[in-house]
Amino acid sequence: MKKLLTLVLVCILLFSSCTNSPDRKLPMIVGISGITLTDTERLYLNKYHPVGVLLFKRNCDNEAQVKSLVAQLKGCGCLVMIDLEGRIANRLSRFFQISKNQRDFEFSKPEDVYSYFSSMARYVKNLGIDTILTPVTDVSEASNSAGEIGVRSFSNNPDKVAVLAFEVVAALQDNGITPVIKHLPGHGKAKLDSHEELPIVTESIRDDIHANRKLIKMLKATGRKIPPCIVSHIAYQSCGESLPATLSPRMISIVRETIGIGDGVILSDSICMKALQKFSNATEMAYLAGVDVIICSLPIGEIVENHTSILKRMDLPIAKYKLLSTD
Numbered sequence: 001m002k003k004l005l006t007l008v009l010v011c012i013l014l015f016s017s018c019t020n021s022p023d024r025k026l027p028m029i030v031g032i033s034g035i036t037l038t039d040t041e042r043l044y045l046n047k048y049h050p051v052g053v054l055l056f057k058r059n060c061d062n063e064a065q066v067k068s069l070v071a072q073l074k075g076c077g078c079l080v081m082i083d084l085e086g087r088i089a090n091r092l093s094r095f096f097q098i099s100k101n102q103r104d105f106e107f108s109k110p111e112d113v114y115s116y117f118s119s120m121a122r123y124v125k126n127l128g129i130d131t132i133l134t135p136v137t138d139v140s141e142a143s144n145s146a147g148e149i150g151v152r153s154f155s156n157n158p159d160k161v162a163v164l165a166f167e168v169v170a171a172l173q174d175n176g177i178t179p180v181i182k183h184l185p186g187h188g189k190a191k192l193d194s195h196e197e198l199p200i201v202t203e204s205i206r207d208d209i210h211a212n213r214k215l216i217k218m219l220k221a222t223g224r225k226i227p228p229c230i231v232s233h234i235a236y237q238s239c240g241e242s243l244p245a246t247l248s249p250r251m252i253s254i255v256r257e258t259i260g261i262g263d264g265v266i267l268s269d270s271i272c273m274k275a276l277q278k279f280s281n282a283t284e285m286a287y288l289a290g291v292d293v294i295i296c297s298l299p300i301g302e303i304v305e306n307h308t309s310i311l312k313r314m315d316l317p318i319a320k321y322k323l324l325s326t327d
Helices: 003-016 039-048 063-075 110-127 158-175 208-220 249-259 284-288 300-306 318-323
Strands: 026-031 048-057 079-082 084-086 179-183 229-231 266-270 293-299
Touching: 026 063, 026 300, 039 048, 039 300, 048 063, 048 293, 063 079, 063 110, 079 300, 158 208, 179 208, 179 266, 208 249, 229 249, 249 284, 284 293, 293 300
Parallel strands: 026 048, 026 293, 048 079, 179 229, 229 266, 266 293
Antiparallel strands: none
C-alpha cells in the first residue's frame, strides 16, 4: 500500500509539472529553435509555463508549417506572438509579403490604415497567432541617417503618429489580434541600434511622450482595451537617467503615469540585446523596475540549459496575463 501511495504521488507531481495551470505563468516570452517544436522544447514549455512564444523568421517556412507549429505551441498553453511591422520587419516574408512600411502611410486617410492592417490581422489570425508586436509609436524622421527608427515610424509629427497608431490598434483588436505598442517612452531620437549597443539620448523626448500619451487617451475615450507595450533599451539623459528605460523605475513610472498606461502590461524589449550586456542582472533589475514580462528571444532550450537564473519568477497575476490576450 505504501509503495502504491508513493507511485500515485509521483504520478500526480509529474502530471502537475506538465499542466498549464494559469496561476503559475512564468512572466517571460521565449523563442524556439526551428520550424517544429522539439520534444525537449515541449517538455520545457510544459514545465516552466512561459506567457508566450515569439516567432522569428527561423520558425516560419510556409503557411501550413506555421499553422502546425502554432497549434503545437498552443497545446503547451502558450500565447503565440510575432513581429510584423511592415516591409522591413516581417517574420513571415518567405510566404507573406508586406508592401508598405509605416512611413508609407504618413499621408494616408485613417480609414485606409485601418483597412490595410485589418487585412494583415485577418491573415495572421488564420494562422492561429494571437499577438502582433506593432504599432511602432516612435516619432522619427524618415531618413535612417536621422535615427535608428527611420521608416518604421509613421511620422515626425506626434499627433499624426497617435492618430495612425490608433487605427492599427483598432484594426488588430477588431480582428481578434492583440497589438503591442513599441518602444516606450520613445525610440525616435536614438541614433544607435540597441541590438548592438546602448543608445544614449540627450535630446528631449517630449514628442514621443506626447504621441503615446495622446494614443492612450484616444483608446480610453473610445472604450478600447489598452494594449501591452514594449519599453526600450535606451538611456534617456534628458530625463536625468543613466540606466536603460527597461531597468529604470523612473522611466517605467513615466510610462505608467505620464503616458498613462497605468496598470497595463509592460514588456521589456528582448533582454538578449547588446544594449544590456554590461548589466549581468538585467532580468531582475527589469522586474524590480516595474516590467511585467521579459522578452528573451533565445530558444527556450538554450535558456534552460545556459541561463537558468532568469527562470526564477512564476508569479504573473492572472489579471495581467489576461491583458495579453484577446479572450
